[in-house]
Amino acid sequence: GAGVSQSPSNKVTEKGKDVELRCDPISGHTALYWYRQSLGQGLEFLIYFQGNSAPDKSGLPSDRFSAERTGGSVSTLTIQRTQQEDSAVYLCASSLGSGGSGYTFGSGTRLTVV
Amino acid sequence: QQQVKQSPQSLIVQKGGISIINCAYENTAFDYFPWYQQFPGKGPALLIAIRPDVSEKKEGRFTISFNKSAKQFSLHIMDSQPGDSATYFCAASRLYSSASKIIFGSGTRLSIRP
Numbered sequence: 001g002a003g004v005s006q007s008p009s010n011k012v013t014e015k016g017k018d019v020e021l022r023c024d025p026i027s028g029h030t031a032l033y034w035y036r037q038s039l040g041q042g043l044e045f046l047i048y049f050q051g052n053s054a055p056d057k058s059g060l061p062s063d064r065f066s067a068e069r070t071g072g073s074v075s076t077l078t079i080q081r082t083q084q085e086d087s088a089v090y091l092c093a094s095s096l097g098s099g100g101s102g103y104t105f106g107s108g109t110r111l112t113v114v
Numbered sequence: 115q116q117q118v119k120q121s122p123q124s125l126i127v128q129k130g131g132i133s134i135i136n137c138a139y140e141n142t143a144f145d146y147f148p149w150y151q152q153f154p155g156k157g158p159a160l161l162i163a164i165r166p167d168v169s170e171k172k173e174g175r176f177t178i179s180f181n182k183s184a185k186q187f188s189l190h191i192m193d194s195q196p197g198d199s200a201t202y203f204c205a206a207s208r209l210y211s212s213a214s215k216i217i218f219g220s221g222t223r224l225s226i227r228p
Contacts, residue, residue, distance in 0.1 A: 004157070033215055033216075035218075040223075041220065041221070042120075042203065042218050042219060042220035042221045043158070043203060043218040043221075045215055045216075045217070045218075048215045091157050091158075093157070101146060101148075101163070101207075101209055102160075103148075103150075103158075103160065105157030105158050105159065106157050107155065107156055107157050108157055
C-alpha cells in the first residue's frame with residue numbers, strides 16, 4: 001500500500017480482556033517496528049522485526065505483550081489481560097532496510113482500557 | 115537508561131520567531147540523528163536528519179546543528195509559523211547496524227502564537 005496502515009484506529013476494552021492490534025507495512029519494507037506513546041510522553045520502543053531474523057523483543061514491558069509477523073508482512077501486537085496502564089497509542093513503523101533510516105509510521109491505534 | 119535526552123518539554127514561540135529544541139545523546143556508536151514531527155492524531159513523520167560528519171544541515175526553514183564532541187544536536191525553526199505547531203522528537207540510531215532501531219527523545223510540544 002501507499003502507507004503504513006493500522007487497525008483499529010481506536011479500541012476501548014475492559015480491564016482483563018485480550019486485544020489484538022494490526023499493522024500492514026509498506027509493501028517491500030523488510031523492517032517493522034512497534035512503539036508505544038503514552039499521553040504526553042515520548043515513543044517507547046516495543047519490538048522490531050527484520051526480515052527472517054529473530055525479532056528484537058527487548059522493549060516489551062511484560063510477558064503479557066507479544067507480537068508476530070506473518071509472511072514477512074502483516075504484524076499483530078497482542079496484549080493479554082489488559083491493564084489500565086496499557087492505555088496508550090500504539091504506533092507501527094516500517095522501513096526498507098535496517099539501521100533506523102526511512103521510518104514511515106502509521107497513524108496508530110489508540111487503546112483505552114476501562 | 116535514557117539514551118537521548120530532549121529539552122524543553124514544551125515551547126511557546128511568537129510567529130516569525132526562532133524555535134530551538136535541544137537534544138543530547140550518550141552512545142557514541144550512534145551515527146544517524148533524525149528529527150520527527152507529529153501532528154495530533156497522526157504518526158510521526160521524518161522532518162530532517164543529519165550524519166555526524168557534518169556540523170549543520172539546512173532544509174528550508176529547518177536547520178540541525180550538530181556538536182559531536184559535546185554529543186549534542188539541536189533543531190532550529192526559523193520564521194516559525196502557526197502551521198509548525200506540533201510535537202517534535204529528536205532521535206538517534208546506528209545507521210548501518212542490522213540490529214538497530216531508532217531511539218527517540220521524550221518530545222517537545224511546540225506552539226506558535228499568531
